[in-house]
Amino acid sequence: MSEGVExxxxxxxxxxxxxxxxAMTAARLAAFYDLPPAYxxxxxQALARAGILTSTPGPRGGFRLARPLEQITLLDVVTAIExxxxxxxxxxxxxxxxxxxxxxxxxxxxFISQAMRQAELAWRKELAGQTxxxxxxxxxxxxxxxxxxxxxxxxxxRS
Amino acid sequence: MSEGVExxxxxxxxxxxxxxxxAMTAARLAAFYDLPPAYxxxxxQALARAGILTSTPGPRGGFRLARPLEQITLLDVVTAIExxxxxxxxxxxxxxxxxxxxxxxxxxxxFISQAMRQAELAWRKELAGQTxxxxxxxxxxxxxxxxxxxxxxxxxxRS
DNA sequence: GCCCGTTTACTCGGATACCAAATGTCCGAGTGGTCCGGG
DNA sequence: CCCGGACCACTCGGACATTTGGTATCCGAGTAAACGGGC
Numbered sequence: 001m002s003e004g005v006e007x008x009x010x011x012x013x014x015x016x017x018x019x020x021x022x023a024m025t026a027a028r029l030a031a032f033y034d035l036p037p038a039y040x041x042x043x044x045q046a047l048a049r050a051g052i053l054t055s056t057p058g059p060r061g062g063f064r065l066a067r068p069l070e071q072i073t074l075l076d077v078v079t080a081i082e083x084x085x086x087x088x089x090x091x092x093x094x095x096x097x098x099x100x101x102x103x104x105x106x107x108x109x110x111f112i113s114q115a116m117r118q119a120e121l122a123w124r125k126e127l128a129g130q131t132x133x134x135x136x137x138x139x140x141x142x143x144x145x146x147x148x149x150x151x152x153x154x155x156x157x158r159s
Numbered sequence: 160m161s162e163g164v165e166x167x168x169x170x171x172x173x174x175x176x177x178x179x180x181x182a183m184t185a186a187r188l189a190a191f192y193d194l195p196p197a198y199x200x201x202x203x204q205a206l207a208r209a210g211i212l213t214s215t216p217g218p219r220g221g222f223r224l225a226r227p228l229e230q231i232t233l234l235d236v237v238t239a240i241e242x243x244x245x246x247x248x249x250x251x252x253x254x255x256x257x258x259x260x261x262x263x264x265x266x267x268x269x270f271i272s273q274a275m276r277q278a279e280l281a282w283r284k285e286l287a288g289q290t291x292x293x294x295x296x297x298x299x300x301x302x303x304x305x306x307x308x309x310x311x312x313x314x315x316x317r318s
Numbered sequence: 319g320c321c322c323g324t325t326t327a328c329t330c331g332g333a334t335a336c337c338a339a340a341t342g343t344c345c346g347a348g349t350g351g352t353c354c355g356g357g
Numbered sequence: 358c359c360c361g362g363a364c365c366a367c368t369c370g371g372a373c374a375t376t377t378g379g380t381a382t383c384c385g386a387g388t389a390a391a392c393g394g395g396c
Contacts, residue, residue: 001246009271010252034255039342057369058349074274087160087246093169096193098312111297112168115233119285126278138270153257198381216329217388
């Protein structure tokens, strides 16, 4: 799985801890975790394309959350970065076998494919069951100073 | 996910349909689905290292199942091919943050990491809940001629 | 005919190329702020 | 002092390198069978 998933989730949390009326630059968000700025920008673009963030160019521009964290599941973020395809992609090897037929979609009929799909479905269900708001609440419960510290760090780095 | 997982599972099923007292060559198993022989050999080696297959060199050598299908879960095959690592590998980006500490294992404490791990756990649980014997039974129920046809195909290709 | 040593052909196993995708970087289009001149 | 326009700095967005891992291939070590000669 791509590295950008982790970056995207943490950056979304940071965005949630900032005043939502001001946009945050990709460069600032990258500096917070010492990440390559241009590459994080690429990931944030993916989030924007997925409708999770909104992007505004020009001075005072940047990224901000497109909707409240309660409406952003972990699956949303993963899908935005990794794409909608399944991790296990059935290449329909049965078609090349001696009994293979061209008019059959083995992604549906092959029992191995079905089992793998079922497992990924369980994975997706778990991810869809947790929102970033849940994560945010857990973090604030474990270390209540995080929101204030994060805001202050970005304010100090405004220079 | 690697292509080899699909190849490995189908090849294990084919091995199960053959007389288990004779080993089957990687080249024959590859020819059944028109796969690159040397590359399938590589995947079968991984299965052998994982203890799923046993390999014997020399003439009349090849691969055979190391244990009955009932004791081979889909997770076993996936782990053998993909390795034991998680798909989502937490790079502990929090450590590089302003509040990051070197003596903390963020793979354990980070709530994002926990959530992703929980989802993968559900995925693994689904895979571990199904054995190749279950798949084999489903196939034989859907198309009972498969075992005989497979045996005959390999017998005909013995030349 | 039977046994044993040699040859031989066949298999896995790992070392070696190749290629696609993830990772990382750079520059241009576009926007909003800012500054300056005029009223 | 207030307003309008031009300039400018800043940001995203996509196009362009680089590196890593998956894909594919080839050749050697080792083994068991087969063969031939001797008893």
